[in-house]
Every structure is written in C-alpha cells, then in structure tokens.
Amino acid sequence: MRIERTRPGDGAKRPYPSVAPPRHLAVIMDGNGRWATRRGLPRAVGHREGAKAVRRIVESARRRGIGTLTLFAFSADNWKRPEAEVAALMNLFERYLAGEARRCVANGIRLRVIGRRDRLGPALVAAITAAEALTADGEAMELRIAVDYSGRDAILTAVALLPCGIPPTRQDLLAALGRAGCGGPPEVDLLLRTGGEHRISDFLLWESAYAEVWFSDRLWPDVADPDLAEALDWFSRRERRFGGLPPTPAVSLVASGGPREEPVHAA
C-alpha cells in the first residue's frame, strides 16, 4: 500500500478535495482609465466599458455559485479626481442602477449599495433606493456595490453604532458594519484586483482580514468569465490556515495493501 501525498499547487494529481467557491468575492475593479488612455479615448469611455465588464462578471459570479459579490466602484478618495470624471462616474452609476435592477430581479440577485450616501446627488440616492427595494427578494446572490466607500471610515461608522462601555467582539464589529450599511458579514474569502496594482486602496479592511488576494494585470474593461474562472481555480488550491497548521492531508489509495496513516505534520 502506498500513500500518495501531494501539496496544494502540485498540479492535477491533487488528493485534496476541491474547495467550494468563495462565499464572498470582492473585486477592486481597476484600470478603466488606462484602458481608455491607451486607445486615445477619454477616461469616461473606459468607465463605460468597465460597466459592461461589471455586467459580465455579475452574471459569471452568479452562475459560478458566489453568494456575495462586492464590487469597488468609487472610493471615498476618488472625489479627488477631476470634477468632469466624477460627474461621468456618478451619471454612469445612476444609469447602471436604473438599467440593471430589472436584470437583477430576473436573475434572483439582491442589490445593495454600501458606503456613504450623504455626498451623493439626490437622483442617484433615489436610484439606489429604488434598485434596492426592487431587488430585495433576490436569493441567488447578493451584489454589493461600494460607492463613496472607505474601509477605514466604515470601521469608524460601525464603532459609533456599538454600545458604549462594553468591549465589542470581532463579530459585534462585523455585524455593526452591516447595520451601518458599509459592509458586514460574510467576511471576504477571495479579493481580486485588476489593473496591475498590488494594493488594497482602503477597501473592506475589516472583512478581508483572512482573504486570499489575487492580482491580475488585466485592465478591468477587458475582464471576462475566463479571468474569474482562473481566479476561482487558484482559490480552490489555496490552503487556508487562519493562523493554524495545515489540515490533515487526504489519503489516496494508489495501490493495494490497505491505508497507512501518515503523520499530520511530517517534515
């Protein structure tokens, strides 16, 4: 009897059971501006193409069994951009929400917008409220769109909701992030960033404490289902330890003779 023991990353002969798709996938959708600039087009065109990629990825994520998908659409720091670009983005969000809400209903997707609303225009706030109400019963996937979002500000807002004088637990804070409308459970399993930058840019800081992080050089408007498939395949080969030790390896019977236990953490 021979015990075959391979490690994650060893390739096809992997006796570890396939990991389920991430419950919560979060995406920093970066590269719209460069996509447009490389083609000699205004940055706003890149954002428009980016909205088409959003449609593609929402559909693939739902098909691939993702429970919660959070997309970073506009950071609290993006207000620093030129007024015309900010206006184009706000206009795009409003049109996206109006156009996509029905498609979400048809696909069983519950849509929520996380982040601050007090700095958004009234028409956009109305579009958010309407889209959230229309899609409230969706059960196939929750789509969270982060607009005027900052991970640090989200934590500050959540802390303000906690009762004074009682030390909160991590779960208390996570729940408060949800109540504050700026994130919350489940924690992020897989965090993707496109556009070639290797940073978090103040996205879902609390929720991503143990996220697996995948970076791609692909610019967001070029992203499509095969990219998501690649990221999910990579995720399925991660060994998530959460500070512990690797799990007991699965035993595969590759010859007769009966199973033999191997030490769990043999060198």
Ligand code: IPE
């Ligand atoms: C991401 O693309 C979208 C937003 C931040 C709104 P960018 O606009 O940051 O694109 P690059 O990084 O300049 O290419």
Ligand code: IPE
């Ligand atoms: C992060 O992208 C925000 C969004 C994708 C909405 P940025 O382009 O704003 O991030 P930095 O400035 O490169 O860190």
Ligand code: MG
């Ligand atoms: Mg960018």
